[in-house]
Amino acid sequence: MFNPKTSGNLAFFVGTLLLTILPMQVCAGNLVSAKYITSEGQKIVMELRIQSPAPNTVIVIQHLPKGTGIMRSDPRFDKYNPKRCEAKWLLKKVKPGTFRISMEITGSVKAGDVRGEVRYKDPSTGRMSKIYVSP
Amino acid sequence: MVKIDGDKVRKFRESLELTQLYLATAVGVTTDTISRWENRRYPTIKKENALKLAEALDVSLEEILKNHEAESQEEGIKEEQQETDDVDENRLARIFTIRPLSVLTLVCVVIISGALWWSFFGHETINIRAHRFLPPHVAPGLPFPVIISVETDHVGSLSLILRESVPQECTPIEGDPAFTAIDEKTGDLKWIYQTDMQKITFCYLATINPGAGLEKELQFEGTVTVRKGRSTTTPIKGPNTLRLSPLHWADANGDKKIDDEEILTVYDELGKMKDINFGIEQIEDIWSGNGYRWDEKTKKFVVMP
Numbered sequence: 001m002f003n004p005k006t007s008g009n010l011a012f013f014v015g016t017l018l019l020t021i022l023p024m025q026v027c028a029g030n031l032v033s034a035k036y037i038t039s040e041g042q043k044i045v046m047e048l049r050i051q052s053p054a055p056n057t058v059i060v061i062q063h064l065p066k067g068t069g070i071m072r073s074d075p076r077f078d079k080y081n082p083k084r085c086e087a088k089w090l091l092k093k094v095k096p097g098t099f100r101i102s103m104e105i106t107g108s109v110k111a112g113d114v115r116g117e118v119r120y121k122d123p124s125t126g127r128m129s130k131i132y133v134s135p
Numbered sequence: 136m137v138k139i140d141g142d143k144v145r146k147f148r149e150s151l152e153l154t155q156l157y158l159a160t161a162v163g164v165t166t167d168t169i170s171r172w173e174n175r176r177y178p179t180i181k182k183e184n185a186l187k188l189a190e191a192l193d194v195s196l197e198e199i200l201k202n203h204e205a206e207s208q209e210e211g212i213k214e215e216q217q218e219t220d221d222v223d224e225n226r227l228a229r230i231f232t233i234r235p236l237s238v239l240t241l242v243c244v245v246i247i248s249g250a251l252w253w254s255f256f257g258h259e260t261i262n263i264r265a266h267r268f269l270p271p272h273v274a275p276g277l278p279f280p281v282i283i284s285v286e287t288d289h290v291g292s293l294s295l296i297l298r299e300s301v302p303q304e305c306t307p308i309e310g311d312p313a314f315t316a317i318d319e320k321t322g323d324l325k326w327i328y329q330t331d332m333q334k335i336t337f338c339y340l341a342t343i344n345p346g347a348g349l350e351k352e353l354q355f356e357g358t359v360t361v362r363k364g365r366s367t368t369t370p371i372k373g374p375n376t377l378r379l380s381p382l383h384w385a386d387a388n389g390d391k392k393i394d395d396e397e398i399l400t401v402y403d404e405l406g407k408m409k410d411i412n413f414g415i416e417q418i419e420d421i422w423s424g425n426g427y428r429w430d431e432k433t434k435k436f437v438v439m440p
Contacts, residue, residue: 055403056402057402057403057406059395059399079422090419119395120399123403128396
């Protein structure tokens with residue numbers, strides 16, 4: 001039979017449990033985090049923070065406004081799609097720590113015009129993870 | 136058998152100031168037997184014991200016999216046995232024959248029980264898991280990798296034998312660690328490996344004979360046997376079917392491109408193959424470019440720029 005008091009307690013318990021577990025899952029999935037150090041003008045710098053256990057390989061994707069090219073980058077990008085204005089870096093043998101990707105672009109961009117993406121496989125589960133980076 | 140006079144025996148012994156122990160030792164019986172001989176009126180004993188007894192008492196045999204009578208016949212032997220030294224002999228027989236037999240039987244039972252217990256429960260059960268990474272498809276004539284991961288909960292040194300049965304059309308090229316043996320007839324692979332690690336990865340590069348027909352499906356099978364006391368054999372799980380097709384083995388979804396997930400899988404799985412060249416340069420070229428196509432003439436993949 002439905003008991004409002006018991007149901008209330010149960011809901012409180014489940015809610016508390018979810019509030020406890022969900023942040024843990026998010027933390028467990030955040031092996032890689034990224035942010036823009038610079039995202040305006042001609043120079044763009046993205047910083048990756050990699051935790052242990054580090055994924056073996058990480059792909060970083062930089063989306064640029066249409067008509068924008070990359071003059072140079074460090075490290076050098078591995079793939080560039082001019083139609084999509086999209087550059088990709090394949091970072092191999094990744095180790096825990098901080099890693100920066102810097103690039104000089106043709107033309108000048110505003111802070112809101114760039115966006116990035118980081119893809120990797122969680123070493124413990126083998127599942128593909130994607131994180132999106134905005135200025 | 137003869138009947139002796141117990142009273143005489145006692146008197147002779149006491150006159151010579153001999154102890155029952157001395158007589159017992161001289162005759163080869165126990166002091167209880169001597170006592171019984173002396174306390175009974177006319178006990179029947181073996182003639183050889185009577186002779187020894189007479190010699191110990193420094194008298195003739197006749198002097199200790201009942202009324203100097205000659206030795207009796209065998210009649211009555213059975214009924215006298217309980218009263219004579221045969222009783223002692225039977226007791227000795229029990230001590231040296233029956234008891235040791237019982238002890239021996241008991242020891243055998245204990246040993247057999249122990250052996251049975253040891254064979255069933257005495258060994259540590261080792262949990263072992265083995266998983267094969269096998270591409271879904273491969274083009275004939277081009278090398279492809281196979282990875283077998285072996286995991287165990289066991290802590291400490293472990294010996295294992297990994298057997299991988301490959302199809303006839305398959306030719307192994309190299310292994311990491313190196314193959315311990317390749318069966319010349321079947322081409323089956325074998326590794327004998329000793330490790331103290333809980334996760335071991337076996338990789339090998341192989342190729343399918345160029346003449347093998349496309350769309351054919353080839354089967355792989357294998358087992359891992361662990362020896363730590365008792366043997367434990369586990370089948371290798373995971374994909375075991377390889378289809379022959381004009382697709383690159385790293386192109387898992389067969390869309391003639393190598394996308395981000397596929398190249399990450401290649402690096403995650405094949406990063407374990409440190410000393411084997413499985414064609415990563417071409418995989419990166421395909422990933423960087425716009426896909427690939429199969430050239431039927433050259434039997435090779437052409438990267439689309």
